[in-house]
Amino acid sequence: MSKKLYLETVGCQMNVLDSEMVVASLRKHGYSLTQDPQQADALLFNTCSVRERAEEKTYSSLGKLKRLKQQHPEKVIGVMGCMAQKDQKLIFERAPYVDLIVGPGQLQQIPELIENVISGNGRQVAVSLGRRDGSVENIKRSHETFDPLRDSEMRPTPFQAYLRIQIGCDKFCTYCIVPMTRGPEQGRPPEQIVAEARILADQGCKEITLLGQTVNSYRFVAEGKTTRLADLLEQLQQVDGVERIKFVTNYPKDMTRELLEAVRDLSKVSPYLHVPLQSGSDRILERMKRGYTVGDYRDMMGRIREIVPNAAISSDFIVGFCGETDEDFQRTVELTKECRFKNSFIFKYSERPGTRGAEMYADDVPLDVKQDRNNELLAVQSAISEEENLQFLGQRVQVLIEGPSKLTLRKGQQDEPLQQLTGRTHCDRIVVFDGNVRQIGQTLPVAIYDATAHTLFGAVVTEEVGPTVYSLQLK
Ligand code: 5AD
Numbered sequence: 001m002s003k004k005l006y007l008e009t010v011g012c013q014m015n016v017l018d019s020e021m022v023v024a025s026l027r028k029h030g031y032s033l034t035q036d037p038q039q040a041d042a043l044l045f046n047t048c049s050v051r052e053r054a055e056e057k058t059y060s061s062l063g064k065l066k067r068l069k070q071q072h073p074e075k076v077i078g079v080m081g082c083m084a085q086k087d088q089k090l091i092f093e094r095a096p097y098v099d100l101i102v103g104p105g106q107l108q109q110i111p112e113l114i115e116n117v118i119s120g121n122g123r124q125v126a127v128s129l130g131r132r133d134g135s136v137e138n139i140k141r142s143h144e145t146f147d148p149l150r151d152s153e154m155r156p157t158p159f160q161a162y163l164r165i166q167i168g169c170d171k172f173c174t175y176c177i178v179p180m181t182r183g184p185e186q187g188r189p190p191e192q193i194v195a196e197a198r199i200l201a202d203q204g205c206k207e208i209t210l211l212g213q214t215v216n217s218y219r220f221v222a223e224g225k226t227t228r229l230a231d232l233l234e235q236l237q238q239v240d241g242v243e244r245i246k247f248v249t250n251y252p253k254d255m256t257r258e259l260l261e262a263v264r265d266l267s268k269v270s271p272y273l274h275v276p277l278q279s280g281s282d283r284i285l286e287r288m289k290r291g292y293t294v295g296d297y298r299d300m301m302g303r304i305r306e307i308v309p310n311a312a313i314s315s316d317f318i319v320g321f322c323g324e325t326d327e328d329f330q331r332t333v334e335l336t337k338e339c340r341f342k343n344s345f346i347f348k349y350s351e352r353p354g355t356r357g358a359e360m361y362a363d364d365v366p367l368d369v370k371q372d373r374n375n376e377l378l379a380v381q382s383a384i385s386e387e388e389n390l391q392f393l394g395q396r397v398q399v400l401i402e403g404p405s406k407l408t409l410r411k412g413q414q415d416e417p418l419q420q421l422t423g424r425t426h427c428d429r430i431v432v433f434d435g436n437v438r439q440i441g442q443t444l445p446v447a448i449y450d451a452t453a454h455t456l457f458g459a460v461v462t463e464e465v466g467p468t469v470y471s472l473q474l475k
Protein backbone atom coordinates (compact mmCIF):
# COMPACT_ATOMS: atom_id res chain seq x y z
CA MET A 1 0.00 0.00 0.00
CA SER A 2 1.29 3.43 -0.83
CA LYS A 3 2.43 5.69 1.97
CA LYS A 4 0.97 9.17 2.24
CA LEU A 5 2.82 12.47 2.40
CA TYR A 6 1.38 15.76 3.66
CA LEU A 7 3.49 18.78 2.66
CA GLU A 8 3.01 22.45 3.57
CA THR A 9 5.15 25.04 1.82
CA VAL A 10 5.64 28.69 2.76
CA GLY A 11 8.11 31.25 1.44
CA CYS A 12 9.68 32.05 -1.90
CA GLN A 13 9.76 30.35 -5.31
CA MET A 14 12.92 28.47 -4.27
CA ASN A 15 10.84 26.71 -1.64
CA VAL A 16 8.10 25.87 -4.12
CA LEU A 17 10.77 24.32 -6.35
CA ASP A 18 12.39 22.46 -3.43
CA SER A 19 9.01 21.02 -2.48
CA GLU A 20 8.55 19.78 -6.05
CA MET A 21 11.87 17.94 -5.83
CA VAL A 22 11.12 16.42 -2.44
CA VAL A 23 7.79 15.14 -3.70
CA ALA A 24 9.48 13.69 -6.79
CA SER A 25 12.03 11.81 -4.69
CA LEU A 26 9.46 10.56 -2.18
CA ARG A 27 7.19 9.34 -4.98
CA LYS A 28 10.08 7.12 -6.05
CA HIS A 29 9.99 5.69 -2.54
CA GLY A 30 6.30 4.82 -2.76
CA TYR A 31 4.69 7.95 -1.36
CA SER A 32 1.67 9.76 -2.76
CA LEU A 33 0.34 13.13 -1.66
CA THR A 34 -2.57 13.77 0.68
CA GLN A 35 -4.21 17.04 1.75
CA ASP A 36 -5.26 15.53 5.06
CA PRO A 37 -2.75 15.41 7.94
CA GLN A 38 -4.82 12.63 9.57
CA GLN A 39 -4.18 10.34 6.58
CA ALA A 40 -0.47 11.10 6.29
CA ASP A 41 2.40 8.80 7.26
CA ALA A 42 4.91 11.63 6.85
CA LEU A 43 4.20 15.34 7.41
CA LEU A 44 6.73 17.84 6.11
CA PHE A 45 6.90 21.62 6.50
CA ASN A 46 8.99 23.58 4.03
CA THR A 47 9.83 26.74 5.93
CA CYS A 48 10.98 30.34 5.49
CA SER A 49 13.09 32.53 7.78
CA VAL A 50 13.05 35.82 5.89
CA ARG A 51 10.57 37.38 8.32
CA GLU A 52 9.57 36.37 11.84
CA ARG A 53 5.92 36.03 10.83
CA ALA A 54 6.72 33.15 8.48
CA GLU A 55 8.42 31.30 11.32
CA GLU A 56 5.52 31.92 13.69
CA LYS A 57 3.15 30.55 11.07
CA THR A 58 5.16 27.33 10.89
CA TYR A 59 5.25 26.94 14.67
CA SER A 60 1.52 27.45 14.77
CA SER A 61 0.98 24.77 12.07
CA LEU A 62 3.31 22.44 13.98
CA GLY A 63 1.41 23.16 17.22
CA LYS A 64 -1.74 21.81 15.64
CA LEU A 65 -0.03 18.43 15.20
CA LYS A 66 0.81 17.91 18.85
CA ARG A 67 -2.30 15.82 19.59
CA LEU A 68 -2.02 13.91 16.34
CA LYS A 69 1.53 12.87 17.20
CA GLN A 70 0.47 11.81 20.69
CA GLN A 71 -2.26 9.62 19.23
CA HIS A 72 -0.10 8.36 16.34
CA PRO A 73 3.57 8.40 17.37
CA GLU A 74 4.40 6.40 14.22
CA LYS A 75 3.72 9.44 12.01
CA VAL A 76 6.96 11.18 11.00
CA ILE A 77 6.99 14.98 11.31
CA GLY A 78 9.74 16.94 9.57
CA VAL A 79 10.83 20.57 9.27
CA MET A 80 12.80 21.38 6.13
CA GLY A 81 14.03 24.56 4.45
CA CYS A 82 15.52 27.79 5.77
CA MET A 83 14.20 27.56 9.34
CA ALA A 84 15.69 24.08 9.67
CA GLN A 85 19.10 25.40 8.58
CA LYS A 86 18.90 28.50 10.76
CA ASP A 87 17.58 27.05 14.02
CA GLN A 88 18.64 23.43 13.66
CA LYS A 89 18.16 21.52 16.95
CA LEU A 90 16.48 24.54 18.60
CA ILE A 91 13.33 23.51 16.73
CA PHE A 92 13.13 20.37 18.91
CA GLU A 93 12.88 22.62 21.97
CA ARG A 94 9.84 24.52 20.73
CA ALA A 95 8.23 21.58 18.95
CA PRO A 96 9.42 18.40 20.71
CA TYR A 97 7.23 16.15 18.58
CA VAL A 98 9.31 16.93 15.46
CA ASP A 99 11.38 13.95 14.26
CA LEU A 100 13.34 15.43 11.40
CA ILE A 101 15.23 18.65 10.63
CA VAL A 102 16.60 19.08 7.10
CA GLY A 103 18.28 22.18 5.66
CA PRO A 104 17.68 23.30 2.03
CA GLY A 105 21.05 21.87 0.96
CA GLN A 106 20.31 18.38 2.33
CA LEU A 107 16.87 17.66 0.88
CA GLN A 108 18.13 14.71 -1.19
CA GLN A 109 18.56 12.81 2.09
CA ILE A 110 14.89 13.05 3.12
CA PRO A 111 13.76 9.55 2.05
CA GLU A 112 16.64 7.95 3.94
CA LEU A 113 16.15 10.15 7.01
CA ILE A 114 12.44 9.27 7.15
CA GLU A 115 13.40 5.59 6.99
CA ASN A 116 15.87 6.11 9.83
CA VAL A 117 13.11 7.56 12.01
CA ILE A 118 10.74 4.72 11.12
CA SER A 119 13.43 2.13 11.95
CA GLY A 120 13.73 3.56 15.43
CA ASN A 121 17.01 5.42 15.03
CA GLY A 122 15.63 8.49 16.78
CA ARG A 123 15.56 12.09 15.71
CA GLN A 124 17.42 12.99 12.53
CA VAL A 125 19.17 16.27 11.71
CA ALA A 126 20.81 17.06 8.36
CA VAL A 127 22.04 20.59 7.80
CA SER A 128 24.70 22.27 5.68
CA LEU A 129 27.87 23.90 7.02
CA GLY A 130 27.65 27.42 8.48
CA ARG A 131 29.36 30.31 6.64
CA ARG A 132 32.44 30.01 8.86
CA ASP A 133 32.51 26.24 9.34
CA GLY A 134 35.15 25.16 6.84
CA SER A 135 36.78 25.86 3.50
CA VAL A 136 34.71 27.74 0.91
CA GLU A 137 34.67 24.64 -1.30
CA ASN A 138 33.37 22.41 1.48
CA ILE A 139 30.74 24.94 2.51
CA LYS A 140 29.60 25.26 -1.11
CA ARG A 141 29.39 21.51 -1.57
CA SER A 142 27.30 21.16 1.57
CA HIS A 143 24.69 23.55 0.11
CA GLU A 144 24.38 21.94 -3.33
CA THR A 145 20.86 21.00 -4.42
CA PHE A 146 19.51 18.01 -6.37
CA ASP A 147 17.61 19.77 -9.09
CA PRO A 148 17.27 17.30 -11.97
CA LEU A 149 14.47 15.46 -10.14
CA ARG A 150 11.34 17.11 -11.49
CA ASP A 151 7.70 16.33 -10.81
CA SER A 152 5.32 18.05 -13.19
CA GLU A 153 2.29 17.06 -11.10
CA MET A 154 3.50 19.27 -8.26
CA ARG A 155 3.45 22.45 -10.30
CA PRO A 156 0.62 24.95 -9.99
CA THR A 157 0.19 24.58 -13.76
CA PRO A 158 1.89 22.04 -16.06
CA PHE A 159 2.89 24.80 -18.53
CA GLN A 160 4.99 26.78 -16.08
CA ALA A 161 8.04 25.71 -14.12
CA TYR A 162 10.86 27.11 -12.06
CA LEU A 163 14.45 26.28 -12.90
CA ARG A 164 17.19 27.07 -10.41
CA ILE A 165 20.31 28.50 -12.02
CA GLN A 166 21.99 29.78 -8.89
CA ILE A 167 22.22 28.64 -5.29
CA GLY A 168 22.86 30.90 -2.28
CA CYS A 169 23.88 34.54 -1.96
CA ASP A 170 27.09 36.44 -1.20
CA LYS A 171 25.69 39.97 -0.95
CA PHE A 172 25.05 39.95 2.81
CA CYS A 173 22.52 42.77 2.94
CA THR A 174 22.40 43.51 6.66
CA TYR A 175 18.70 42.67 7.14
CA CYS A 176 18.78 39.36 5.28
CA ILE A 177 19.14 35.80 6.60
CA VAL A 178 19.37 34.13 3.18
CA PRO A 179 23.20 34.06 2.88
CA MET A 180 23.21 32.08 6.15
CA THR A 181 20.42 29.63 5.27
CA ARG A 182 21.22 29.02 1.59
CA GLY A 183 25.00 29.36 1.77
CA PRO A 184 27.52 30.82 -0.71
CA GLU A 185 26.51 31.97 -4.18
CA GLN A 186 27.19 29.33 -6.83
CA GLY A 187 26.05 29.17 -10.43
CA ARG A 188 24.94 25.79 -11.74
CA PRO A 189 26.71 24.52 -14.87
CA PRO A 190 24.99 25.82 -18.04
CA GLU A 191 24.85 22.32 -19.61
CA GLN A 192 22.84 21.10 -16.62
CA ILE A 193 20.49 24.07 -16.83
CA VAL A 194 19.87 23.66 -20.56
CA ALA A 195 19.37 19.89 -20.17
CA GLU A 196 16.83 20.53 -17.44
CA ALA A 197 15.04 23.11 -19.62
CA ARG A 198 14.74 20.42 -22.32
CA ILE A 199 13.22 17.98 -19.82
CA LEU A 200 10.74 20.66 -18.78
CA ALA A 201 9.84 21.42 -22.41
CA ASP A 202 9.33 17.68 -23.04
CA GLN A 203 6.95 17.63 -20.07
CA GLY A 204 4.87 20.32 -21.81
CA CYS A 205 6.28 23.37 -20.09
CA LYS A 206 5.93 26.61 -22.07
CA GLU A 207 7.15 29.15 -19.55
CA ILE A 208 10.33 28.77 -17.52
CA THR A 209 11.23 31.09 -14.68
CA LEU A 210 14.93 31.00 -13.84
CA LEU A 211 15.59 31.32 -10.12
CA GLY A 212 18.45 32.83 -8.18
CA GLN A 213 18.69 35.16 -5.16
CA THR A 214 20.64 37.54 -7.38
CA VAL A 215 19.87 35.82 -10.65
CA ASN A 216 21.54 38.42 -12.86
CA SER A 217 24.83 38.00 -10.99
CA TYR A 218 24.88 34.43 -12.40
CA ARG A 219 28.33 33.31 -13.48
CA PHE A 220 29.78 29.94 -14.26
CA VAL A 221 33.47 29.55 -15.02
CA ALA A 222 34.91 26.40 -16.58
CA GLU A 223 38.08 25.90 -18.59
CA GLY A 224 38.71 29.62 -18.69
CA LYS A 225 35.29 30.36 -20.20
CA THR A 226 32.75 32.45 -18.29
CA THR A 227 29.03 32.01 -18.89
CA ARG A 228 26.79 34.86 -17.73
CA LEU A 229 23.03 35.18 -17.62
CA ALA A 230 22.94 36.82 -21.09
CA ASP A 231 24.79 33.80 -22.56
CA LEU A 232 22.51 31.38 -20.77
CA LEU A 233 19.40 33.17 -22.10
CA GLU A 234 20.78 32.85 -25.60
CA GLN A 235 21.20 29.10 -25.12
CA LEU A 236 17.72 28.72 -23.63
CA GLN A 237 16.15 30.66 -26.51
CA GLN A 238 17.09 27.63 -28.66
CA VAL A 239 15.08 25.13 -26.59
CA ASP A 240 12.07 24.07 -28.67
CA GLY A 241 8.72 24.15 -26.93
CA VAL A 242 9.70 26.87 -24.47
CA GLU A 243 7.81 30.06 -25.36
CA ARG A 244 8.67 32.35 -22.49
CA ILE A 245 11.67 32.78 -20.23
CA LYS A 246 11.54 34.91 -17.08
CA PHE A 247 14.19 35.35 -14.39
CA VAL A 248 13.99 36.50 -10.77
CA THR A 249 15.31 38.13 -8.52
CA ASN A 250 17.68 40.74 -9.92
CA TYR A 251 20.34 42.71 -8.12
CA PRO A 252 20.43 46.37 -9.28
CA LYS A 253 24.22 46.63 -9.55
CA ASP A 254 24.43 43.67 -11.95
CA MET A 255 21.84 44.85 -14.49
CA THR A 256 24.36 45.26 -17.31
CA ARG A 257 23.79 46.64 -20.82
CA GLU A 258 24.74 43.24 -22.20
CA LEU A 259 21.97 41.54 -20.23
CA LEU A 260 19.40 44.18 -21.18
CA GLU A 261 20.36 43.81 -24.84
CA ALA A 262 19.78 40.06 -24.52
CA VAL A 263 16.32 40.77 -23.05
CA ARG A 264 15.63 43.09 -25.99
CA ASP A 265 16.94 40.75 -28.70
CA LEU A 266 15.73 37.33 -27.57
CA SER A 267 12.07 36.90 -28.46
CA LYS A 268 11.32 34.34 -25.73
CA VAL A 269 12.74 36.43 -22.89
CA SER A 270 9.97 38.34 -21.15
CA PRO A 271 10.26 42.14 -20.93
CA TYR A 272 9.77 41.85 -17.19
CA LEU A 273 12.41 42.72 -14.59
CA HIS A 274 12.02 42.31 -10.85
CA VAL A 275 14.75 44.52 -9.36
CA PRO A 276 14.22 45.28 -5.66
CA LEU A 277 15.10 48.85 -4.65
CA GLN A 278 14.36 48.28 -0.90
CA SER A 279 14.70 51.98 0.04
CA GLY A 280 14.89 55.36 -1.67
CA SER A 281 17.26 56.87 0.92
CA ASP A 282 21.03 56.65 0.49
CA ARG A 283 21.49 56.62 4.25
CA ILE A 284 19.26 53.57 4.63
CA LEU A 285 20.71 51.80 1.57
CA GLU A 286 24.12 52.27 3.16
CA ARG A 287 22.90 50.81 6.45
CA MET A 288 21.37 47.92 4.53
CA LYS A 289 24.74 47.44 2.74
CA ARG A 290 22.89 47.11 -0.55
CA GLY A 291 25.96 48.15 -2.52
CA TYR A 292 24.31 50.91 -4.58
CA THR A 293 23.06 54.45 -4.17
CA VAL A 294 19.83 56.05 -5.35
CA GLY A 295 21.91 57.53 -8.18
CA ASP A 296 23.10 54.07 -9.25
CA TYR A 297 19.52 52.78 -9.24
CA ARG A 298 18.38 55.76 -11.33
CA ASP A 299 21.16 55.06 -13.83
CA MET A 300 20.00 51.47 -14.03
CA MET A 301 16.39 52.56 -14.63
CA GLY A 302 17.68 54.83 -17.39
CA ARG A 303 19.50 51.90 -19.01
CA ILE A 304 16.39 49.73 -18.86
CA ARG A 305 14.13 52.44 -20.33
CA GLU A 306 16.65 53.10 -23.10
CA ILE A 307 17.33 49.49 -24.11
CA VAL A 308 14.03 47.71 -23.27
CA PRO A 309 11.48 50.56 -23.34
CA ASN A 310 8.51 48.19 -23.06
CA ALA A 311 9.84 46.46 -19.92
CA ALA A 312 7.65 46.14 -16.85
CA ILE A 313 9.73 46.65 -13.73
CA SER A 314 8.76 45.54 -10.25
CA SER A 315 10.37 46.06 -6.86
CA ASP A 316 10.55 45.01 -3.20
CA PHE A 317 10.69 47.48 -0.32
CA ILE A 318 11.44 47.20 3.36
CA VAL A 319 9.81 49.95 5.44
CA GLY A 320 10.85 50.79 8.98
CA PHE A 321 14.42 49.55 8.71
CA CYS A 322 16.60 50.50 11.71
CA GLY A 323 16.99 54.28 11.96
CA GLU A 324 14.57 55.07 9.09
CA THR A 325 13.20 58.59 9.64
CA ASP A 326 10.09 60.15 8.09
CA GLU A 327 12.42 61.97 5.72
CA ASP A 328 14.12 58.73 4.63
CA PHE A 329 10.73 57.18 4.07
CA GLN A 330 9.49 60.18 2.02
CA ARG A 331 12.50 59.67 -0.28
CA THR A 332 11.29 56.11 -0.83
CA VAL A 333 7.82 57.43 -1.68
CA GLU A 334 9.27 60.00 -4.11
CA LEU A 335 11.49 57.46 -5.85
CA THR A 336 8.59 55.01 -6.13
CA LYS A 337 6.60 57.74 -7.92
CA GLU A 338 9.54 58.43 -10.18
CA CYS A 339 10.24 54.78 -11.07
CA ARG A 340 6.62 53.83 -11.79
CA PHE A 341 6.99 50.14 -10.97
CA LYS A 342 4.45 47.68 -12.38
CA ASN A 343 4.01 46.47 -8.81
CA SER A 344 5.93 46.32 -5.55
CA PHE A 345 6.08 43.93 -2.64
CA ILE A 346 6.28 45.94 0.57
CA PHE A 347 7.49 44.46 3.86
CA LYS A 348 7.79 45.79 7.38
CA TYR A 349 11.33 45.28 8.64
CA SER A 350 11.60 42.15 10.76
CA GLU A 351 14.80 41.77 12.77
CA ARG A 352 16.51 38.44 12.08
CA PRO A 353 18.92 37.11 14.71
CA GLY A 354 22.13 36.05 13.00
CA THR A 355 22.20 38.97 10.56
CA ARG A 356 24.59 41.95 10.68
CA GLY A 357 21.61 44.28 10.98
CA ALA A 358 20.46 42.61 14.20
CA GLU A 359 24.01 42.88 15.61
CA MET A 360 24.72 46.46 14.59
CA TYR A 361 21.47 48.40 14.83
CA ALA A 362 18.45 48.72 17.10
CA ASP A 363 15.09 47.80 15.57
CA ASP A 364 13.90 51.26 16.59
CA VAL A 365 10.97 52.10 14.33
CA PRO A 366 7.73 51.37 16.25
CA LEU A 367 5.41 48.79 14.72
CA ASP A 368 2.57 51.29 14.19
CA VAL A 369 4.94 53.58 12.26
CA LYS A 370 6.07 50.62 10.13
CA GLN A 371 2.41 49.82 9.48
CA ASP A 372 1.56 53.42 8.51
CA ARG A 373 4.52 53.58 6.13
CA ASN A 374 3.57 50.23 4.66
CA ASN A 375 0.01 51.49 4.02
CA GLU A 376 1.19 54.78 2.56
CA LEU A 377 3.67 53.20 0.15
CA LEU A 378 1.14 50.57 -0.85
CA ALA A 379 -1.41 53.27 -1.69
CA VAL A 380 1.14 55.17 -3.79
CA GLN A 381 2.18 51.99 -5.62
CA SER A 382 -1.44 50.88 -6.19
CA ALA A 383 -2.31 54.19 -7.79
CA ILE A 384 0.69 53.86 -10.13
CA SER A 385 -0.13 50.21 -10.92
CA GLU A 386 -3.67 51.20 -11.84
CA GLU A 387 -2.53 54.08 -14.07
CA GLU A 388 -0.03 51.82 -15.81
CA ASN A 389 -2.64 49.10 -16.30
CA LEU A 390 -5.20 51.58 -17.69
CA GLN A 391 -2.79 52.25 -20.56
CA PHE A 392 -3.63 48.78 -21.81
CA LEU A 393 -7.28 49.64 -22.50
CA GLY A 394 -8.07 48.85 -26.12
CA GLN A 395 -4.78 47.00 -26.63
CA ARG A 396 -4.22 43.37 -27.55
CA VAL A 397 -1.92 41.30 -25.38
CA GLN A 398 -0.69 37.72 -25.74
CA VAL A 399 -1.83 35.71 -22.72
CA LEU A 400 -0.47 32.34 -21.60
CA ILE A 401 -3.61 30.88 -20.06
CA GLU A 402 -3.01 29.33 -16.65
CA GLY A 403 -6.41 28.15 -15.47
CA PRO A 404 -9.70 29.15 -13.84
CA SER A 405 -9.66 32.58 -12.22
CA LYS A 406 -9.60 32.51 -8.43
CA LEU A 407 -11.38 35.85 -8.52
CA THR A 408 -14.60 34.25 -9.61
CA LEU A 409 -14.22 30.55 -8.88
CA ARG A 410 -17.30 29.36 -7.02
CA LYS A 411 -17.93 25.93 -5.54
CA GLY A 412 -18.95 23.41 -8.16
CA GLN A 413 -17.88 25.68 -10.98
CA GLN A 414 -14.66 23.77 -11.71
CA ASP A 415 -16.45 21.39 -14.05
CA GLU A 416 -18.11 23.99 -16.25
CA PRO A 417 -16.33 24.36 -19.59
CA LEU A 418 -17.08 28.08 -19.93
CA GLN A 419 -15.85 30.28 -17.14
CA GLN A 420 -13.50 33.08 -16.20
CA LEU A 421 -9.90 32.15 -16.90
CA THR A 422 -6.68 33.80 -15.87
CA GLY A 423 -3.23 34.05 -17.39
CA ARG A 424 -0.32 36.43 -17.78
CA THR A 425 1.06 38.69 -20.46
CA HIS A 426 4.67 38.46 -21.60
CA CYS A 427 5.38 41.36 -19.21
CA ASP A 428 3.87 39.41 -16.29
CA ARG A 429 0.53 41.24 -15.99
CA ILE A 430 -2.44 39.20 -14.78
CA VAL A 431 -5.34 39.03 -17.23
CA VAL A 432 -8.86 37.72 -16.51
CA PHE A 433 -11.32 36.90 -19.30
CA ASP A 434 -14.18 34.58 -20.23
CA GLY A 435 -12.96 31.42 -21.89
CA ASN A 436 -13.27 27.71 -22.34
CA VAL A 437 -11.27 25.32 -20.16
CA ARG A 438 -9.81 23.69 -23.25
CA GLN A 439 -7.94 26.96 -23.88
CA ILE A 440 -5.88 26.41 -20.72
CA GLY A 441 -2.21 26.08 -21.64
CA GLN A 442 -2.58 28.00 -24.90
CA THR A 443 -1.20 31.44 -25.68
CA LEU A 444 -3.98 33.56 -27.14
CA PRO A 445 -4.55 37.22 -28.03
CA VAL A 446 -6.81 39.03 -25.57
CA ALA A 447 -8.27 42.51 -26.11
CA ILE A 448 -8.28 44.53 -22.87
CA TYR A 449 -11.39 46.50 -21.95
CA ASP A 450 -10.98 47.17 -18.22
CA ALA A 451 -8.20 47.36 -15.63
CA THR A 452 -7.56 47.65 -11.91
CA ALA A 453 -4.24 47.98 -10.07
CA HIS A 454 -3.75 44.21 -10.07
CA THR A 455 -5.67 42.87 -13.04
CA LEU A 456 -6.44 43.48 -16.70
CA PHE A 457 -9.85 42.32 -17.93
CA GLY A 458 -10.44 41.35 -21.55
CA ALA A 459 -11.90 39.08 -24.17
CA VAL A 460 -10.18 36.52 -26.35
CA VAL A 461 -9.81 37.82 -29.87
CA THR A 462 -11.23 35.41 -32.41
CA GLU A 463 -9.23 36.21 -35.48
CA GLU A 464 -11.23 37.10 -38.53
CA VAL A 465 -10.04 34.59 -41.03
CA GLY A 466 -10.42 35.36 -44.70
CA PRO A 467 -12.22 32.91 -46.99
CA THR A 468 -10.20 29.77 -47.51
CA VAL A 469 -9.77 29.06 -51.20
CA TYR A 470 -9.62 25.43 -52.23
CA SER A 471 -8.45 24.69 -55.69
CA LEU A 472 -8.94 21.41 -57.42
CA GLN A 473 -5.83 19.89 -58.80
CA LEU A 474 -6.37 19.33 -62.49
CA LYS A 475 -4.60 16.33 -63.81
N1 5AD B 1 12.51 42.01 7.07
C1 5AD B 1 11.59 42.38 6.15
N2 5AD B 1 11.70 42.09 4.85
C2 5AD B 1 12.78 41.39 4.44
N3 5AD B 1 13.15 40.98 3.22
C3 5AD B 1 14.31 40.31 3.35
N4 5AD B 1 14.70 40.28 4.63
C4 5AD B 1 13.76 40.96 5.34
C5 5AD B 1 13.61 41.29 6.70
N5 5AD B 1 14.51 40.94 7.62
C6 5AD B 1 12.41 41.29 2.00
C7 5AD B 1 13.25 42.04 0.98
C8 5AD B 1 13.50 40.99 -0.08
C9 5AD B 1 12.24 40.17 0.01
C10 5AD B 1 12.30 38.83 -0.59
O1 5AD B 1 11.99 40.08 1.39
O2 5AD B 1 12.48 43.10 0.45
O3 5AD B 1 13.69 41.55 -1.36
Ligand code: SF4
Pocket residue numbers: 169170171172173176177178179213214251
Ligand atom coordinates in the same frame (compact mmCIF):
# COMPACT_ATOMS: atom_id res chain seq x y z
FE1 SF4 C 1 19.19 38.71 0.86
FE2 SF4 C 1 20.52 40.82 -0.22
FE3 SF4 C 1 21.12 38.29 -0.98
FE4 SF4 C 1 18.78 39.36 -1.72
S1 SF4 C 1 20.84 40.11 -2.31
S2 SF4 C 1 19.10 37.27 -0.85
S3 SF4 C 1 18.27 40.62 0.05
S4 SF4 C 1 21.40 39.17 1.07
